[in-house]
């Protein structure tokens with residue numbers, strides 16, 4: 001479970017995230033939507049420890065992680081699938097997976113288990129990062145995050161640039177992970193992407209959470225959230 005309160009973060013003394021508070025229960029998928037520059041990636045980076053918050057608490061299963069170094073946060077069970085996938089062009093799929101698993105004893109997620117979940121990768125083990133399609137790169141980024149044995153998975157625009165069918169497969173995998181008890185925070189620019197997967201949808205605008213609604217209600221009537229997003233877009 002993820003609990004954030006009073007989170008302020010930014011760059012070089014300037015504040016991007018203002019007093020963000022959010023709770024995500026275990027096994028739930030929380031989407032964060034917002035226009036370009038709203039602070040979505042900044043939020044994910046603050047949780048993952050890639051950016052040190054100015055203040056606030058970020059607890060995962062009751063351990064406060066705010067301000068801890070990224071490697072310790074990863075060890076505590078926070079996995080990140082970064083925007084743009086960040087797959088290494090010159091490493092093979094097998095090498096990526098081996099590196100991600102290095103030094104783990106009795107892992108829950110093994111290479112065999114991630115390959116069962118994403119069989120396409122099993123057929124690409126010898127391919128290098130730059131020989132993979134966008135969908136295969138996304139699966140690899142997800143596999144790599146799973147091998148870090150996360151309890152909380154952070155996904156930054158995982159379906160960006162993917163064709164419909166491939167995006168659906170990625171969403172299916174993410175839904176299965178949450179059904180297995182993983183807590184998922186997913187950042188999306190587009191509401192129609194978030195709506196297909198999330199249990200709750202929050203809107204980030206200029207670094208402030210201005211709404212946080214059950215997704216069922218948003219699916220039934222997306223107009224209020226669409227209106228918030230279009231107001232944010234015009235500002």
Ligand SMILES: Nc1ncnc2c1ncn2[C@@H]1O[C@H](COP(=O)(O)OP(=O)(O)OP(=O)(O)O)[C@@H](O)[C@H]1O
Nearest residue numbers: 011016034035036037038039040041042043083189
């Ligand atoms: N490394 C950085 N140094 C200084 N400012 C930054 C840095 N990274 C992001 N920002 C600024 O922080 C604000 C929020 O950026 P962020 O990338 O978190 O937005 P976002 O909602 O993820 O946008 P997008 O949907 O385009 O990815 C923007 O004004 C951006 O210019």
